[in-house]
Every structure is written in structure tokens, then in C-alpha cells.
Amino acid sequence: MQLKRDWTLGAQFGDEGGFRKVFEAQADDGMPAVVKPFAQSPGADRELSLPRPGAQNVIPVLDSGEHMGQWAIVMPRADRSLAQHLTDAGGSLSVEETITVLLDVAVDRA
Incomplete structure (x- = not known):
């Protein structure tokens, strides 16, 4: 390509x-x-x-x-997929980790 x-x-x-x-x-x-x-x-x-x-x-x-x-x-x-990350973390993220991820995605810090 x-x-x-x-x-x-x-x-x-x-x-x-x-x-x-x-x-x-x-x-x-x-x-x-x-x-x-x-x-x-x-x-x-x-x-x-x-x-x-x-x-x-x-x-x-x-x-x-x-x-x-x-x-x-x-x-x-x-290096690894989100599914692999979640598996390594025990199957799911805590509420606090989930909020941190969502804030990182939603807030533009550029």
C-alpha cells in the first residue's frame, strides 16, 4: 500500500x-x-x-x-489487545479505573 x-x-x-x-x-x-x-x-x-x-x-x-x-x-x-489487558487485570476494571479511562478519552489535554 x-x-x-x-x-x-x-x-x-x-x-x-x-x-x-x-x-x-x-x-x-x-x-x-x-x-x-x-x-x-x-x-x-x-x-x-x-x-x-x-x-x-x-x-x-x-x-x-x-x-x-x-x-x-x-x-x-x-503490544496487546484491550481484551488481553482486561484478562490480565482479572477480567474487568474497577469503577475508579473505568472513570479514569473514560476521563482520559473525554478530556482533550492537547
Whole structure:
């Protein structure tokens, strides 16, 4: 996949789910990442404008653009999934941990 950089796509993670298709990817220099392609439907390009440099608690976007009639966002690959994090934490977060996570997501600290 050619965006601003060259990316080699790998296997798809799980099913399409709420976040659509997500694929393993590797940059031309070997950096691991994930790619989220999505249709160029009206308003979909707003996802390309969401990342803001310096924004806390927001996954950084390594690359983005158009490829074969779709938009695509490239992000760093996480070491583990949210499901794995919850399993490691005993199956669920406490109320206090949940509130902390929700505040981190809801409050813009950039």
C-alpha cells in the first residue's frame, strides 16, 4: 500500500466488528503497524483529520491517505489487545479505573 510511505499489508485482525477491518502492516523500514482502510463515503474523511500532534491519550497516526479508492489510517501496533489487558487485570476494571479511562478519552489535554 502506497501512502506517504510504502506499507506491506499482512493478515486481518479478527472480524470486521465495530472498527471495521484492521490489518497488520510493516513499513518499508520494517516498523510494525496496523492499517485501517475505510470506504470513501460522505463524511468518512473526517477520520483523517482527527489526529492532532501532541494530543494525549490518542493513538498516534503514522500515515494516512487514499489507496485504491479507500481512505486508510496507519497506526502503531499495540503490544496487546484491550481484551488481553482486561484478562490480565482479572477480567474487568474497577469503577475508579473505568472513570479514569473514560476521563482520559473525554478530556482533550492537547
